[in-house]
Amino acid sequence: xxxxxxxEGPVTLSEEAFLTINCTYxxxxxxxxxxxxxxxxxxxxLLLKATKADDKGSNKGFEATYRKExxxxxxxxxxxxxxxxxxxxxxxxxxxxxxxxxxxxTLQVKP
Amino acid sequence: xAGVIQSPRHEVTEMGQEVTLRCKPxxxxxxxxxxxxxxxxxxxxxIYFNNNVPIDDSGMPEDRxxxxxxNASFSTLKIxxxxxxxxxxxxxxxxxxxxxEAFFGQGTRLTVV
Numbered sequence: 428x429x430x431x432x433x434x435e436g437p438v439t440l441s442e443e444a445f446l447t448i449n450c451t452y453x454x455x456x457x458x459x460x461x462x463x464x465x466x467x468x469x470x471x472x473l474l475l476k477a478t479k480a481d482d483k484g485s486n487k488g489f490e491a492t493y494r495k496e497x498x499x500x501x502x503x504x505x506x507x508x509x510x511x512x513x514x515x516x517x518x519x520x521x522x523x524x525x526x527x528x529x530x531x532x533t534l535q536v537k538p
Numbered sequence: 539x540a541g542v543i544q545s546p547r548h549e550v551t552e553m554g555q556e557v558t559l560r561c562k563p564x565x566x567x568x569x570x571x572x573x574x575x576x577x578x579x580x581x582x583x584x585i586y587f588n589n590n591v592p593i594d595d596s597g598m599p600e601d602r603x604x605x606x607x608x609n610a611s612f613s614t615l616k617i618x619x620x621x622x623x624x625x626x627x628x629x630x631x632x633x634x635x636x637x638x639e640a641f642f643g644q645g646t647r648l649t650v651v
Contacts, residue, residue: 459639469645470542470642520639523594524594529580
């Protein structure tokens with residue numbers, strides 16, 4: 428079945444460092460891909476999305492490119508801030524209509 | 539729109555009691571998802587509905603769990619009887635279609651003692 432694998436955390440960075448969180452997926456057909464962010468005590472919020480191969484999703488300085496050849500959707504940000512500290516989830520929406528999440532990666536940014 | 543609304547936000551109950559979690563999806567959305575989040579297992583999809591019909595309930599852990607969606611604006615997740623291992627945060631999410639992103643509620647933190 429469909430699945431999503433993320434790099435394990437926690438990831439600890441200094442402010443203004445470069446961020447990469449790896450995400451790979453397994454799915455039949457052509458899923459849509461998403462990154463969600465969860466701040467402490469809150470629900471998940473959509474960060475960005477891509478619906479077809481080679482699409483780049485971007486929001487708030489974060490970017491991810493849908494790579495069909497490597498079945499990947501890595502999240503990147505050029506300069507992280509303390510306020511980016513949160514848990515990040517990669518997800519796919521497959522042709523069955525199921526929205527499947529990775530296990531989440533905790534990011535901690537220190538001043 | 540107020541977004542996805544879940545109630546209660548917190549629930550503490552004794553083992554063996556029945557628990558009912560409620561969700562009001564965003565108006566006009568026709569897909570609804572129930573998830574459970576724990577430290578050990580992360581975010582698990584329990585069940586999802588499309589046009590009020592359960593499409594996939596393979597994630598429901600056992601017969602003690604049941605979910606209903608009697609109309610487009612309301613869904614419930616019931617646990618009967620509850621057990622301490624059911625303690626988790628339960629999220630409801632809705633989406634406009636089977637190909638669109640989902641919007642999440644704030645979650646219900648359930649503690650079974």
